[in-house]
Amino acid sequence: MAFLRQLSTRGVYEEKLIKEYLSETEEVVLGRDPKCQIVLETKLYRTVSRRHALIRIQTKQTKTTGLIWEICDLNSSNGTYINGRRIQGSQILQVGDRIRLGYKGPEFIFDNLSHQKPTSLVSPSVNPTSLPVNSVGSVEDLGDTGSITLTQLFPIASTGKQLAKKAYLYPGIITVFFVILMFLTVGQVIAFNVLLAAYIASAAYYFVYQLCGKKKPWWVLFGVALTTVIILLSPILTLFIGVFRFILPGDISVNPQQVGFLDFLIIMFFGAGLMEELLKALPVFLVLLIGRNLPAPWGNKIGVWEPLDGILLGTASAVGFTLLETLGQYVPSIVDSASLQLGVDGSQLVGLQLLIPRILGSVAGHMAYSGYFGYFIGLSVLRRRNSWLILGVGYFTASILHALWNASGILNIFLLAFVGVLSYAFLGAAILKARVLSPTRNENFATQAIVNK
Numbered sequence: 001m002a003f004l005r006q007l008s009t010r011g012v013y014e015e016k017l018i019k020e021y022l023s024e025t026e027e028v029v030l031g032r033d034p035k036c037q038i039v040l041e042t043k044l045y046r047t048v049s050r051r052h053a054l055i056r057i058q059t060k061q062t063k064t065t066g067l068i069w070e071i072c073d074l075n076s077s078n079g080t081y082i083n084g085r086r087i088q089g090s091q092i093l094q095v096g097d098r099i100r101l102g103y104k105g106p107e108f109i110f111d112n113l114s115h116q117k118p119t120s121l122v123s124p125s126v127n128p129t130s131l132p133v134n135s136v137g138s139v140e141d142l143g144d145t146g147s148i149t150l151t152q153l154f155p156i157a158s159t160g161k162q163l164a165k166k167a168y169l170y171p172g173i174i175t176v177f178f179v180i181l182m183f184l185t186v187g188q189v190i191a192f193n194v195l196l197a198a199y200i201a202s203a204a205y206y207f208v209y210q211l212c213g214k215k216k217p218w219w220v221l222f223g224v225a226l227t228t229v230i231i232l233l234s235p236i237l238t239l240f241i242g243v244f245r246f247i248l249p250g251d252i253s254v255n256p257q258q259v260g261f262l263d264f265l266i267i268m269f270f271g272a273g274l275m276e277e278l279l280k281a282l283p284v285f286l287v288l289l290i291g292r293n294l295p296a297p298w299g300n301k302i303g304v305w306e307p308l309d310g311i312l313l314g315t316a317s318a319v320g321f322t323l324l325e326t327l328g329q330y331v332p333s334i335v336d337s338a339s340l341q342l343g344v345d346g347s348q349l350v351g352l353q354l355l356i357p358r359i360l361g362s363v364a365g366h367m368a369y370s371g372y373f374g375y376f377i378g379l380s381v382l383r384r385r386n387s388w389l390i391l392g393v394g395y396f397t398a399s400i401l402h403a404l405w406n407a408s409g410i411l412n413i414f415l416l417a418f419v420g421v422l423s424y425a426f427l428g429a430a431i432l433k434a435r436v437l438s439p440t441r442n443e444n445f446a447t448q449a450i451v452n453k
Helices: 156-166 170-185 189-212 218-232 235-247 260-291 298-302 307-364 366-382 383-407 413-437
Strands: 004-006 017-021 027-029 054-061 068-073 080-082 091-092 099-103 108-114
Touching: 017 108, 027 218, 027 366, 054 307, 156 366, 156 383, 189 307, 189 366, 189 413, 218 260, 235 260, 260 307, 260 366, 260 383, 307 366, 307 413, 366 383, 383 413
Parallel strands: none
Antiparallel strands: 004 017, 004 108, 027 054, 054 068, 068 091, 080 099, 099 108
């Protein structure tokens, strides 16, 4: 009476979840091939191979032992996982084992009615596939189909271990932490603004991180953002300003009303696009060099080895740039200019109104440009023969997008919105392409490669 029951999958209707008893005489193959005993729909489970895995009896039942079942991976593209660990070849199944086809594929519970309490045995009139399964995959008692279980009354008793992975526990903890700190800093304008800006920037970055789907140590990402801040506070910024805004035609102090749009776009290309994108890319290149000279596994964790690494580090650098630019330049500037007309309280409100859209909009602004350039930095590592061409195209494109954003605001607010959407679309397209090119795409937690084995 062994059976598999599929756990709830996001986006799959309950009636489509698979509930299947295993044959004691034939091998049971799971996959997308219609000839499999358990067929998974291609539209729903593209990461599952055509013939992904099989389950069979390894040892027949004797007087002292029951049936022993095993699962075998059929050389699938995305692997077969038992309780979170990828198997090699075959593995004996135990009651309650979680079987997952692919790193983020459909998940099943292996169970056996012979291991259940007498009250859980199914009478001939009961449909086996309608047996209720609790949170750990075991069939619940059927003495009273309307009964309440302890885990139903206290869900955390059964789902506590899954909170961190499936319920965004850590983002929730961080949110509570920031909320408490913001309560404590009410009335302290600078501290409150710093906390609010840091939280919004972290949320925006978390969105990009989830899209990328590759794990990167948080201290590496934080270090890149901090390095960008240090660069902006160092003489390096003065050197860049001298080159791009005085030697090259990038003097952004000109009045846009006194020059044409094309001339202003060129000025922004040199004075904002080329200068700022190179500044934000410096920490990414630094991490790339550090990673190459570190032994495994540290070099692999820290360095830039693929486009996803470049995107994650580039957007982290942009977070540091945006926070310093907003809190250190734009907000104080507008507060000072508005204080004469609106007073202290009114000017602080105006500063807050500027802070929120600038930080939140960085997903379609600095993070978009730097993340897009970061894609090309990572791609140059994978395609070293054409590395200079790749870097040149990425640097030029990111700088053009940056300049378009800065210049389009003088023409029309709708054009500004269009450029913002376009910039985010470029970043999104780069992330999708980076996931396809990723050498570790089978481990990507955002999505996995589409296989047609």
